[in-house]
Amino acid sequence: MRVLDRGDQLRKELDAARAGGATVGLVPTMGALHEGHASLIRRSAAECDVTAVTVFVNPLQFSPAEDLDEYPADLAGDVELASACGAGVVFAPPVEEMYPGGTSVVTVHVAGPPGAGLEAVTRPGHFDGVTTVVAKLFNLAGPCRAYFGEKDAQQLAVVRRLVADLSFPVEVVSCPTVREPDGLALSSRNARLSPAERAAATVLHRALLTGSTAVTAGRCDPSYEPAHVAALMAAAVAAEPLATLDYAEAVDAATMEPLTALTGDVRLVVAARLGKVRLIDNLSVKA
Amino acid sequence: MRVLDRGDQLRKELDAARAGGATVGLVPTMGALHEGHASLIRRSAAECDVTAVTVFVNPLQFSPAEDLDEYPADLAGDVELASACGAGVVFAPPVEEMYPGGTSVVTVHVAGPPGAGLEAVTRPGHFDGVTTVVAKLFNLAGPCRAYFGEKDAQQLAVVRRLVADLSFPVEVVSCPTVREPDGLALSSRNARLSPAERAAATVLHRALLTGSTAVTAGRCDPSYEPAHVAALMAAAVAAEPLATLDYAEAVDAATMEPLTALTGDVRLVVAARLGKVRLIDNLSVKA
16 A cells, blocks of 8 residues: 655556556545445455545635535545555645645636536535546546546536546546435535434435435326425425425436436435535436 | 547557557647648657647637638648658547537636736637647547647646646647748738738737847846836837737746746737737747
8 A cells, every 4th residue: 555645656656557557446535534435445446456545635626615624634544444445555645736836727617517506506616626626636647447426426427527528538437325324325524413413414315215206106197297306305304403405406417407307317416404514415216 | 640530549549659668749739730830740750759730720719709710721731741740640620529519518727827818818718728628639649748839828838837737647848939031920820911911910020029139138227127128019019000919018938927027038929910810929038
């Protein structure tokens, strides 16, 4: 296991691996690794000869009002977990290494769907920050398979669009959301929930199951439209006193735009606040 | 000589070359190749094992009011010249190959210097278009040396910034401006000048020489300040009845920002219209 903090070291390490015939897997993370990340790293380690895990809390994807300073950090624990899951490299650069002078004059910009709506409404500039750092990590890592969790469904769609539009030599691989036994999707932010909020946080998954049932029911009942499914999910969240709904929608999985009819691959998405912690979750359903 | 029109063909060709131990040189152009481009291609062919010339008139870097439709095109002539200069590959994709559906949701954005001021004032969005297409070409070409002309000095500074900020595995090589015997910098747009405009167009170079002389004189005379040099260049352009000045400045070569003092590497820049044709030129001077 090598722990690197300079971009040129990462490039050199992975270029050398490819020169020796190895395939490279990349798992970009913001650290505070949990079992969700572990599933990405294990899958990469199973499919690629060398797996590089990046640990970088990217300031560009946080707005001033957000929780950048409170984002959990545990590099020693991250290195241990990454190693145990089969990673060969952890790249954990300081901010100054990624953005000399603290900023990037050149950034990547997402002008529309799938980067519009949903998260982009609450977090303006968020996906520009994501695509900028991911583009830079892709360039440092070189040709690879890159592993992203379905938990961040809109981010996944945006990264797929980034790769397609700018022709990065990267194959994006998505991995299923890992959940607690009670259905709560794993997230580094879960650690900041109070016990009461933690108990209430299952409402996101419950709302998605309500929506999923409705989509399935909609196969027989033409009155079940996307807006109806969205309203059922919103009502499920509203029923939980500790949760405040941000959005609940039935969207197209590729464009993340609200569906006008329940056909094909439906992605149900929900976002809510539990106290100061904002959580998101989603579920894929065949209509 | 291979002529390719699909991005995956270019990637495959250059990946195979690198796998065989070859180095790759990339010469991005908008076609209508002239002796200026030829100097880039020859230099790449001298320094790299395989040289790929890209020919693509990038609609993203033209505003609706600009001369996209009038931009000259001569693919057969371009292929002949590229081949004669030692290129191994010409990549000439249709717009639909570069921007399926005619657009790119994900683009590259230049938020400040060196992408602000000068060309960016007259051509809003121009450098976003340039960096978007160059990023895509870099990703298709893979690790390489990329050759750009000093004639487009601000573009060169922007591309250097693109590579640095997003960590592209590319070494940017700049090549001196090639001029007609009377000093006019070669440009594909020169072909659209009337004979009278063509004669008058030497005013850009003459203005730069005036500025250069003033910078040199400034070594002995503290009253020679950047604004004074700029005014002398502007006056030189104004003295030519067929030319309309856009800008004349003494700027920092890396940031393209107006200098406050004549020290170090001074880049003199000028832009003017001759009839419907807008021309730019620049000169580097040691203060």
